Amino acid sequence: MSAECGVCRAKLGHLFNSTLNSPHCFNFTLHTVFSMIAWDDKILHWFLEASAHTGYHRDLAALLWTRLGHFATAFDLGAGSGALSLALARLGVRVTAVEVQQAATDNLKKLVATAGLGDRVQVIQADWTRLVGPSAEVGILSYCNGVCDQWPALRRLCQKRLVVLKGAASGPAPLFGMKGFPARTPKDRHESTASIRAALKGYGVTFTEEPHFRDFGQVLADQADLEDFLRRYYGERIAARVQEAAALCERLPDGRLYLPRQRQSALFLVNMEEICSPLTKR
Numbered sequence: 558m559s560a561e562c563g564v565c566r567a568k569l570g571h572l573f574n575s576t577l578n579s580p581h582c583f584n585f586t587l588h589t590v591f592s593m594i595a596w597d598d599k600i601l602h603w604f605l606e607a608s609a610h611t612g613y614h615r616d617l618a619a620l621l622w623t624r625l626g627h628f629a630t631a632f633d634l635g636a637g638s639g640a641l642s643l644a645l646a647r648l649g650v651r652v653t654a655v656e657v658q659q660a661a662t663d664n665l666k667k668l669v670a671t672a673g674l675g676d677r678v679q680v681i682q683a684d685w686t687r688l689v690g691p692s693a694e695v696g697i698l699s700y701c702n703g704v705c706d707q708w709p710a711l712r713r714l715c716q717k718r719l720v721v722l723k724g725a726a727s728g729p730a731p732l733f734g735m736k737g738f739p740a741r742t743p744k745d746r747h748e749s750t751a752s753i754r755a756a757l758k759g760y761g762v763t764f765t766e767e768p769h770f771r772d773f774g775q776v777l778a779d780q781a782d783l784e785d786f787l788r789r790y791y792g793e794r795i796a797a798r799v800q801e802a803a804a805l806c807e808r809l810p811d812g813r814l815y816l817p818r819q820r821q822s823a824l825f826l827v828n829m830e831e832i833c834s835p836l837t838k839r
């Protein structure tokens with residue numbers, strides 16, 4: 558498996574090598590893996606709080622459910638926190654959430670059990686590009702690469718539709734509605750909205766592309782939590798500007814802070830029906 562740390566160039570012999578947990582080894586290249594968030598309890602907590610507060614994944618699931626016509630099965634490829642998997646399962650979809658990182662899959666398994674959704678969500682810790690077995694009606698790549706160089710795997714896994722959500726904004730500040738603060742756009746040398754568009758055209762598939770700009774702001778316990786968040790997401794230089802960021806926050810009724818941000822994405826809906834090879838259906 559061709560994997561190496563993007564910083565120290567260390568070869569990662571295996572995807573689940575413990576090197577993944579070392580601080581600089583979260584940005585390696587491994588087929589489709591890119592700008593990997595190194596999930597831990599804190600980052601998962603922040604992400605899931607943002608999702609719950611803004612309704613981002615609930616609304617995205619509802620949008621897909623409406624637009625793609627009440628599909629029964631889906632793959633959430635590179636599921637991360639699994640917020641989208643859970644939201645889809647609540648609509649009745651049987652979801653297979655595939656994620657390489659153990660911290661994320663462990664957490665998601667607990668969430669699934671707590672929500673009583675064990676019959677609808679299967680969590681698999683794996684590299685989705687290597688999955689074999691039954692395909693699903695819909696495959697979802699939300700902020701996970703693969704369109705450009707893992708097309709055979711996507712054809713194998715998605716029967717009807719492929720959904721691709723990709724960071725669409727570039728440039729500074731306005732991205733997260735924080736004037737003077739840099740955008741935290743992934744340093745993604747691998748795939749962009751332009752390369753995805755070009756690849757899909759090259760494959761000769763029918764697809765639509767639309768902007769998907771939605772609030773995805775951060776719920777934070779207090780100013781210390783805000784500073785910690787800024788440090789983890791933007792680095793020391795920005796963490797030092799915690800007072801400015803605090804001034805941008807709203808105070809929630811329970812006393813916590815809400816840092817307004819927006820996730821600016823392009824949403825691609827791809828028709829796979831014409832090109833998919835028939836595989837075992839579930």
Ligand SMILES: C[S@@+](CC[C@H](N)C(=O)[O-])C[C@H]1O[C@@H](n2cnc3c(N)ncnc32)[C@H](O)[C@@H]1O
Nearest residue numbers: 589590635636637656657683684685699700701
């Ligand atoms: C930027 S995060 C996005 C998470 C989630 N889909 C979302 O939209 O919030 C990308 C996720 O994909 C996972 N990932 C990347 N390549 C993968 C692969 N080949 N197989 C499984 N998971 C992968 C990473 O570990 C990370 O959790």
